Each structure stands twice: as C-alpha cells, then as structure tokens.
Amino acid sequence: MTVAGQMLETYPQDLGGVDREKLLACIEACVACAQACTACADACLSEEMVAELRTCIRTDLDCADVCEATGRVLSRHTGYDANLTRAVLEACAAACKACGDECESHAQMHEHCRICAEACRACERACRELLDALR
Numbered sequence: 001m002t003v004a005g006q007m008l009e010t011y012p013q014d015l016g017g018v019d020r021e022k023l024l025a026c027i028e029a030c031v032a033c034a035q036a037c038t039a040c041a042d043a044c045l046s047e048e049m050v051a052e053l054r055t056c057i058r059t060d061l062d063c064a065d066v067c068e069a070t071g072r073v074l075s076r077h078t079g080y081d082a083n084l085t086r087a088v089l090e091a092c093a094a095a096c097k098a099c100g101d102e103c104e105s106h107a108q109m110h111e112h113c114r115i116c117a118e119a120c121r122a123c124e125r126a127c128r129e130l131l132d133a134l135r
Helices: 003-009 020-046 050-074 082-104 111-134
Strands: none
Touching: 003 020, 020 050, 020 082, 020 111, 050 082, 050 111, 082 111
C-alpha cells in the first residue's frame, strides 16, 4: 500500500461518503503527473531546440504546480469544502488537458514528452472520475 493509501486508511473520521479508491487514484495521479511534468520541462531545457519548446516548458511547469496543489488539497479532509474541491479538480483537469495536448504535439520527436502526455491524460481522467463521484 502506498503512503497516500496508508494515510487515507488511518484518517480518524469518516470521509463523508467520498469514494476512497477514486480519491486515492486521483491523489496518486496528481503526484505522478507533477513529477512527470517537472522532469519533462527539465528535459525540454536540455534539448538543442529549446526555443521551440518554450510553450511546452511553460505548460509543463503550470501543470506541475496545479497538480501538486490539487494533490495537497485532496489530502486534507478536515473542514472539507466540496465547492473548492470541485473547482480545484476542474482546474487540474484543464491543466492536464492543455499540457497533454502540448506534449503530445512533441511526442514523435521527444520521448519525455510522450511519457508526460500519458501522465497528463491519466491525471485528467482521474480528476474527472473523482469529480463525477462527488456530484
């Protein structure tokens, strides 16, 4: 079991009917996507054609920041605010879609962009699935 899973299991109060599996999947997808986006931005900076990757780098860094914030918000349950959680999940899904689209456009040339695009798609999916479960 992952650390995030252990923390959810040991939370002393009820999560208010939130689907634990979807919540855990989303937290873990956010963490993985943030790492992939950070690493992709760094790899882009090492490419010879770095100027052509400016948008990709910016999108990677924005997505990493949003995913990190989303993972942190989803990890806090005391004083839960459903409206804020939904807004953060929507923002994360949008950032992941934008980054996934951008990285996908470079995936044929850069393997790190292909991997990042996959992580973004997985995170976007996890955010949308959790959003659906919260409605």
